[in-house]
Amino acid sequence: MRLINVRPDRGTVLALAILPFALVILAYVLGSAERLALNPDDKLLPSFGTIGDAIVRMAFTADNRTGDYLLWSDTAASLWRLFAALAISTAAALVVGVLIGMLPTVRALLAPFVGMVSMVPPLALLPILFIVMGLGEESKIALIAIGITPYLIRDLAMRVEELPHEQMIKAQTLGASSWLIALRVVLPQIAPRLMDALRLSLGPAFLFLIAAEAIASDSGLGYRIFLVRRYLAMDVILPYVAWITLLAVIMDFALARARRLLFPWFGAVR
Amino acid sequence: MTAISVRHLWKEYGDQIVLEDISLEFAPRSFVALVGPSGCGKTTFLRILLSQERATRGEVLIDGRPIAPEPEADRGVVFQRYSVFPHLTVLGNVVLAAEFAAAPVTGRLFGARRRQADEEARALIAEVGLKGAEDKYPAALSGGMQQRLALAQAIIRRPKILLLDEPFGALDPGIRADIHVLMKALWNSCEMSVVMVTHDLREAFTLATRIIAFERRRNRPEEKDRYGATIAKDIEVWPKRIAGTRIAGQPKQTTTAPGRDDPALSAGTGRDDPALKTA
Numbered sequence: 148m149r150l151i152n153v154r155p156d157r158g159t160v161l162a163l164a165i166l167p168f169a170l171v172i173l174a175y176v177l178g179s180a181e182r183l184a185l186n187p188d189d190k191l192l193p194s195f196g197t198i199g200d201a202i203v204r205m206a207f208t209a210d211n212r213t214g215d216y217l218l219w220s221d222t223a224a225s226l227w228r229l230f231a232a233l234a235i236s237t238a239a240a241l242v243v244g245v246l247i248g249m250l251p252t253v254r255a256l257l258a259p260f261v262g263m264v265s266m267v268p269p270l271a272l273l274p275i276l277f278i279v280m281g282l283g284e285e286s287k288i289a290l291i292a293i294g295i296t297p298y299l300i301r302d303l304a305m306r307v308e309e310l311p312h313e314q315m316i317k318a319q320t321l322g323a324s325s326w327l328i329a330l331r332v333v334l335p336q337i338a339p340r341l342m343d344a345l346r347l348s349l350g351p352a353f354l355f356l357i358a359a360e361a362i363a364s365d366s367g368l369g370y371r372i373f374l375v376r377r378y379l380a381m382d383v384i385l386p387y388v389a390w391i392t393l394l395a396v397i398m399d400f401a402l403a404r405a406r407r408l409l410f411p412w413f414g415a416v417r
Numbered sequence: 418m419t420a421i422s423v424r425h426l427w428k429e430y431g432d433q434i435v436l437e438d439i440s441l442e443f444a445p446r447s448f449v450a451l452v453g454p455s456g457c458g459k460t461t462f463l464r465i466l467l468s469q470e471r472a473t474r475g476e477v478l479i480d481g482r483p484i485a486p487e488p489e490a491d492r493g494v495v496f497q498r499y500s501v502f503p504h505l506t507v508l509g510n511v512v513l514a515a516e517f518a519a520a521p522v523t524g525r526l527f528g529a530r531r532r533q534a535d536e537e538a539r540a541l542i543a544e545v546g547l548k549g550a551e552d553k554y555p556a557a558l559s560g561g562m563q564q565r566l567a568l569a570q571a572i573i574r575r576p577k578i579l580l581l582d583e584p585f586g587a588l589d590p591g592i593r594a595d596i597h598v599l600m601k602a603l604w605n606s607c608e609m610s611v612v613m614v615t616h617d618l619r620e621a622f623t624l625a626t627r628i629i630a631f632e633r634r635r636n637r638p639e640e641k642d643r644y645g646a647t648i649a650k651d652i653e654v655w656p657k658r659i660a661g662t663r664i665a666g667q668p669k670q671t672t673t674a675p676g677r678d679d680p681a682l683s684a685g686t687g688r689d690d691p692a693l694k695t696a
Contacts, residue, residue, distance in 0.1 A: 311499035316469055321514040321574060322490035324521065331513065331524040335504045415556030416503045 193382040201382035217371065218390070224366040226394070228284060229356050232291030233345065239292075240299030241341065245333055247300065248307020249325070258304065265297030270358055277363060287359040294355040295348040299341075306340040307333055339410040346402045349395050357391075419480055419577040419610050420445050421466070426475035428461055428645070435461050437645030439475070441629070446660040448604055448611045450621035453631035458646040459614050460582060462631070466612060467494055467580050479577065490518075493576035493609075495584045500567035501555045507566055508551040511538040514574045538573065545569045545599060561592035565599065572607055581613035585620065597623055605660055626659075628652040 155163060179192035193201075206218040213220075246253040247261070273290055280286040310333065318328045360369030368391055375383045406413065421443040428436040435458045443449055451459040464470040466477060468488050477484045479491070488494070501510050515534040516526050526534050542551060545565040547558075555563050564584055571579060585593045585600075601624060604611055615621050621628050632649035633641070 313496045313499035314502060316467065316488050317494060317496070317500055317502075317570075318517075319488035320467070320490060320492055320494050320571070320576070321517050323517045323524075327517050327521065327524045331516070332502060336502075410504070412504050412554040412556060415554065 190379040190381055193385075197382045198386055201380070202386050205383060205386070218387075221366060221368045221371050221387075222390070222394070225356060225360065225368040228287050228359075228367070229291065229352060231284075232288045232295075232356075233352060235288070235292045236296040236299055236348075237341065237345065239296050240303050240344075241334075241337075244300045244303025245307055245329060245337065247304040249329060249333060254304070261297055261300050261304075265301060269294035269355060273359065273362065282363045287356070287364070290359045291352050291355045295352050298348055298351070299344055302344045303337060303341060306337055306344075310336060339406050339413040342402050342406040346399050349398055349402075353391065353395055421578065421610065421612075422478040422481070424476050424478070426462075426465065426477065427473045428458065428465065428470070429473045433642050434645035436465075436472075436631075437647050439648060441648070443610060443612070443627075446608070446610055448624060448626045448658070448660070449613070450625035450628045451612065451614045451631060452616070452618060452621050452628060453646070453649070455616075457631040457633055459631045463580055463582055463612060463614050466578070467492055490514075490574045491576055492578045492580055493571035493574065494580045494582070495564065495567045495571050497583045497586050500584075501563055501570060503555050506552050506554055507542060507547055507558070508535065508538055510555070510566055510570050511542055511573055514570065518574070538569075541569045541573055542566075545603075559592070561588050561596055564588065564596060568599070568603060572603060572609070575607065576609055579607075579609050579611045581611065581615075583614055583616060586616060593620070600624055622654060626654055626657070628654065 175192065176195070179194055182189045182192050183194060202218075206216060209215065210217050243257065243261070247258055248254075269290060272293060273286075276286040276289050276293075280289060314332060315328060318332045323331070356367075357369035357372070360367040361373040364370040368387055372384050372387050421441075423439055423441040423443075426436060426439040427434070439462065451462060453459050461470065465472050466484070468484055468486055471486065485491075494500075502513070505513060512526075512534050515537065516524055519530060519534070520526055525531075539551060542548060545568055547562060547565055547569070550558065550562065555566065558566065567584070585596055588596065597620065600611075604624075613621075613625065628650070629648055630650035630652075631646045633644065633646045634649070635641075635644040
């Protein structure tokens with residue numbers, strides 16, 4: 148039988164999905180045990196027991212100095228920045244993207260400009276943001292927003308232009324104005340595509356978040372990782388990385404799920 | 418009553434001439450089929466009637482007035498594909514036109530006005546044979562049902578002219594015959610003229626009152642750019658079909674020509690009979 152025709156059954160699918168995770172964990176456990184056998188004070192690959200202690204210390208024990216539970220206060224600070232930036236980006240991308248996609252005049256005005264701006268490396272702008280906006284929350288939120296908004300705008304404008312031209316003509320023959328076409332024809336069809344674009348920009352959003360927090364901050368997940376790096380505290384860094392990954396996965400899953408629930412027609416259309 | 422006049426219409430794309438000096442008069446309530454080989458400009462002609470494209474020279478008049486420069490509610494349209502909105506249910510697709518007309522800011526109707534619009538839409542949905550599918554999304558409908566929906570959506574605003582761009586071209590023959598019956602019934606019951614582009618001559622002769630064939634008469638490679646398509650044939654279908662003389666579901670009042678193996682018709686006169694000219 149040809150390989151392209153071999154289809155695993157459900158149990159095999161599950162087993163195959165788990166396999167890479169299991170292999171990575173196994174490799175870590177073996178490597179960690181070997182290093183700890185040579186040097187019980189090794190910090191690079193701490194045992195799961197040490198990591199567990201660190202998790203208890205960070206998540207369930209109040210910090211001596213501030214009285215906060217650090218993992219949760221870091222998470223709250225980071226997520227606030229992330230969501231604020233995502234909200235700003237989404238709103239801006241929706242307005243500008245739909246305008247570029249629908250109106251040839253706005254496309255002529257803004258499409259080359261947005262194309263150019265999207266090529267500016269956002270991290271290179273970070274010093275400028277710190278100088279102009281200070282080291283507070285604004286500069287971090289601005290970095291994330293600047294990082295993902297041009298991508299979202301360009302993606303949405305393309306999705307709008309991809310809508311069949313027949314639909315625009317049809318809407319006009321039903322008596323719709325440009326505004327009504329945007330409201331009733333374009334926006335509802337763009338919304339699920341926006342959610343997909345948001346899912347894809349979660350990765351870059353986290354990247355810019357961690358970068359901004361690493362450089363100048365006093366709270367946040369990225370700040371903590373770069374703080375404890377000085378003490379080679381892998382037992383804190385590793386669970387933090389896993390936690391950030393888990394947060395991103397949950398957001399991705401939630402967006403996918405919400406899209407299916409809110410736009411039941413979309414799956415059949417694509 | 419809507420008459421369409423097309424006067425000395427030219428359409429050029431850069432150097433290439435697509436339509437060459439087309440002049441036509443369509444009588445009110447006519448059902449015109451545009452036929453011709455691919456690339457002969459019949460779809461371009463339809464798009465000009467729709468104001469989706471603009472004529473290079475010449476003009477199109479509806480009841481003596483030039484058509485608006487952009488698509489408007491006086492001309493409905495059904496395309497072969499993408500005619501209905503995938504994000505709206507069947508009912509939503511048909512009600513949409515009423516919402517556009519009545520709510521220029523929100524685009525939505527509420528309360529009593531919503532119920533009235535729904536009722537009107539449901540009646541039309543039942544008329545085109547989609548009763549029971551009101552809450553389905555178009556993706557869940559077959560191709561034939563989608564085109565029925567597209568027809569309902571196009572005629573709910575009572576357009577003066579309905580433009581059809583190969584609307585039934587993608588349907589299989591059985592479904593197509595069914596939808597032809599619907600199309601005839603709608604043409605009979607609605608106050609509108611119909612212009613249809615089709616590849617299918619049988620379809621053209623089944624439905625239309627008049628068939629216009631476009632053709633590029635000079636089609637040698639070196640001539641292609643400089644000569645556009647003109648009208649090669651202009652056929653009045655005989656016996657005459659007159660809109661409104663038939664009600665859906667009742668037998669036809671006009672008879673068609675007998676088939677090869679049918680018994681000869683005894684009564685009536687042919688189109689070339691002298692008796693007709695004196696009558």
